Amino acid sequence: MEPPDFDLAGQVALVTGAGRGIGRDIALTLAACGAHVLAGVRDRDAADRFADDPGPGHVELLLLDVRDVEGTRAAVDAAVSRLGHIDILVNNAGLGANHDALAVTEADWDEMMAVNLRGLFFTTQAVARHMVERGYGRIVNIGSQAGLVGIRRHAVYSASKGGVHALTRVLALEWSASGVTVNAIAPTWIYTPGTAERLDDPAFLADVLSRIPLGRVGTTADVAAAVVYLASRAAGLVTGAVLPLDGGWTAQ
Numbered sequence: 501m502e503p504p505d506f507d508l509a510g511q512v513a514l515v516t517g518a519g520r521g522i523g524r525d526i527a528l529t530l531a532a533c534g535a536h537v538l539a540g541v542r543d544r545d546a547a548d549r550f551a552d553d554p555g556p557g558h559v560e561l562l563l564l565d566v567r568d569v570e571g572t573r574a575a576v577d578a579a580v581s582r583l584g585h586i587d588i589l590v591n592n593a594g595l596g597a598n599h600d601a602l603a604v605t606e607a608d609w610d611e612m613m614a615v616n617l618r619g620l621f622f623t624t625q626a627v628a629r630h631m632v633e634r635g636y637g638r639i640v641n642i643g644s645q646a647g648l649v650g651i652r653r654h655a656v657y658s659a660s661k662g663g664v665h666a667l668t669r670v671l672a673l674e675w676s677a678s679g680v681t682v683n684a685i686a687p688t689w690i691y692t693p694g695t696a697e698r699l700d701d702p703a704f705l706a707d708v709l710s711r712i713p714l715g716r717v718g719t720t721a722d723v724a725a726a727v728v729y730l731a732s733r734a735a736g737l738v739t740g741a742v743l744p745l746d747g748g749w750t751a752q
C-alpha cells in the first residue's frame with residue numbers, strides 16, 4: 501500500500517496574512533513540505549520576519565491587502581502568469597476583536613467584515629477562477645470555533661466566521677466537479693501576537709482552559725498541521741468540511 505501523499509513539491513501555495521502569527525507558520529510549514537509559497541503580506545517589513553527562519557522550502561513575499569479586491573485580483577493574475585498555477589490557497593488574513601454587542605458601531609462591523617468575510621470571498625474568487633479552469637485546487641479557510649458556538653462579546657467576529665463556514669460549504673459544492681476542494685479549520689484560542697495580550701492574563705487563560713477538555717490552548721503548529729492535510733492530495737475526498745481544532749471545546 502502506498503503511504504498517503506503529503507508531498508507538496510512543485511505546488512504553489514498562496515497564504516494570506518502570512519506576516520505573523522498563524523499565517524507565518526502556515527507559510528513556513530507548507531514550504532517545509534516542498535511548496536513554493538507566496539506569503540501574502542501588507543508590508544515589505546514583514547520580510548524581516550522570514551529572514552531568520554526561512555525553512556527548507558521557498559517563501560516569496562507577495563504584497564496583498566485583501567480589502568483591495570482589484571489589487572488582489574491583479575496580484576493573483578500576475579503570480580499565475582509568472583508561475584503557471586496556484587494549487588493551494590490558505591485564507592488566513594483576519595481581524596479579531598471583542599465587543600459588547602450593544603457597543604458595536606457600524607465602523608466596527610464594516611472593518612471586520614471587510615477582511616474576514618468580504619476579503620476572503622473575493623480573494624477566493626480571484627484564485628479559484630484559475631483553479632477551476634485548470635481542474636485542480638485546494639482551498640483552506642481559517643474559520644473559528646466562534647463560528648460554531650456562541651461566545652460572549654464575539655458578535656461581529658462570530659458572524660464573520662460563521663459566514664466563512666457557510667461560504668466553505670457553498671463553494672465546495674460549486675467547484676466539486678472541477679477538482680477544487682474547499683474546507684475550513686475552526687481553531688480554539690491559539691497563542692499568537694494577536695492573542696498574547698489576552699492569553700497572558702492568568703484569569704482570562706484559566707477561564708479559557710476550563711472550557712477546553714484537552715487542557716491547553718493551541719499553537720500555530722497545530723493549525724499548520726491541519727492545513728497541510730487539507731492542502732494535500734491525500735485529502736482528495738474531503739470538501740465542504742469545517743474541522744474543529746479546539747481541544748474538544750465544541751464537543752461539549
Ligand SMILES: NC(=O)c1ccc[n+]([C@@H]2O[C@H](COP(=O)([O-])OP(=O)(O)OC[C@H]3O[C@@H](n4cnc5c(N)ncnc54)[C@H](OP(=O)(O)O)[C@@H]3O)[C@@H](O)[C@H]2O)c1
Pocket residue numbers: 516517518519520521522523541542543564565566567591592593594595596615619642643644645686687688689690691692693694695
Ligand atoms: N489566534 C487565535 O486564537 C485564533 C483562533 C481562531 C481563529 N483565528 C484566525 O486565524 C487567523 C490568523 O490569526 P492570528 O491570531 O495569527 O492573527 P494575527 O496575529 O492578528 O495576524 C493576522 C494577520 O492577518 C493580516 N491582515 C490583517 N488585515 C489584513 C488585510 N486587510 N489584508 C491582508 N492581511 C491582513 C495581518 O497583517 P499585518 O501584520 O499587516 O497586520 C496579520 O499578518 C485569523 O483569520 C483569525 O481570525 C485565530
